[in-house]
Amino acid sequence: MTRNDTRLGITLMIVTTFIFAAQDGLSRHLADAYSVWMVVMIRYWFFAAFVIAIARRQAGSIRAAAATTQPLLQAFRGALLALEIMVMVLGFVFLGLVESHAVFACYPLLIGALAGPVLGETMGWRRWTATAIGFVGVLIVLRPSGGVFSPYAAIPLLAALMFALYGLLNRYAARRDDAATSFFWTGTVGAVVSTAIGIWFWEPMTPGDSVLMGLLCITGALGHFTLIKTYEVAEVGAVQPFAYLQLVFASALGIVVFDETLRLNVALGALIIVGAGLFSLRRARRAAA
Template sequence: MALNWFHRLPDNLKGIAYLMLASLVFSLMALMIKLLGQRLHLTQILLVRQIGMVVMVAPAILRNFPGSLRSARPGLQLLRVGCALVAMLCGFTAVIHMPLADATAIFFAKSFFVTILAVLFLAETVGVYRWSAVLIGFAGVLIMLQPGTDNFSIYGLASLTGAAGAAAVMILLRLLSRSDSPDTILSYGALGVGLVMILPGIYFWQRPTASEWFLLAAVAVVSYFAQKCNIFAYKHGEASLLASLDYVRLLWATLLGYLIFDQFPGLPTWFGAVIVIAAAIFTIYRETRRKQGWNSVRSGNDEN
């Protein structure tokens, strides 16, 4: 009963609330993976993470079995697994080898990839102003990457590739949430990625310390929680709008990177991030104006 006010909110606002919570939890997950990656191989981290995810989704799988594994669109589920692998392997490699804030800032290109993919696959309407914001945002990403200079890092390119993969996952979540339950979506993700990680995870296996086991378990728990929030966010809100709000993760990444690793973003990162964030904020502004315009037309109170 206490949450009735939340359920009465417009879908986009509910999506934003879920996304804000997911952003905080994802930042904590990235921090833990960076700590673990100082000694353990990424495939080992992901293998343990996926085992934990399978354990957590097992009750939902068994409760509704076999319906919990029955997808209306299995091809899209497998495609999502492939895109998730690209996003995780590339994105987390960048997180491990780059300052946390730098990897996070470059990953913001995800929001612009989502805008493009939302037009192509979700039939969302994007006007010239929002297309301009996308181009300006990518210019900011180039400033952070610094291609052609000694400061260019292949890990920055890995972060950008991970952003494209994550954007594809978001679009697929939006499509799958129309036909499949959140538990089915999580089950395919946990099982699919876990199966792929078995062989490389075992090959690169190193015996974790007690503290590393704790972090590995924590990564699995927060990953499950964050993904649930993310699924609900994209079930309720428009993909292009929600992606533009994810920039708040930079605040958490900067704070955590400074406190734990004594790393602080350089001037190119800040300059590029400001451009990307400004483009994202402009996207939100244009989306709000578009919604207000539609509401005015529907109510017969056109104030233009």
């Protein structure tokens, strides 16, 4: 049952972004010590169990949750998200939380740019201008003289592109499947794909890191749970701007815990990207209205 409580929705979105930032910090720590592929695989095992439990509750049975007329699309979505998470965690390892999230923040702009060819949606000149300005912000973040520009800089940009495509495919799948079905396929297919890759990189973990791995699994499930609740109590357009707080929380975590630095070009570029994204979101809401 949905209701419209914007204040509660904003609070839940802030909590969600904080949980996801903590998840990113745990992912970075564990991926520094162990294989990225193994870390994501274990995380997906727990996530798949959570997804199945939620799907059974919402749809009534696993068979009902899995029922779809577009299995190839649903499978591709699930695989794409699992691979995107692996790519993003690689970005944490090579670039850190601050710079990875500064680049990844451009994904809403990519969604707008790709909405035309993927979904047939149109975008006005103002949103196209905002998108162009946002990518100027990306170039500022990746400024060669700033020390960020390297082959590794392409990693979070690729993750942003993959996540944008995943978001568009969610909207495309929603034309014929409900959220419970899409959520089920996301978790189960992602677990299969991550296991097919990660099982070859298995290595034992220390007791302390096993505890952190458990916390990573819990934050993954908890973050998705609070996100679901966010969209149950408030309209997406009202709470979506607060999703950018994950950039703030993750950057703070990178600076305080991992001794990362926030260079001026990264801060300036991130502000431009977020500003362009918020403007584009506002124009999209007006167009929808």
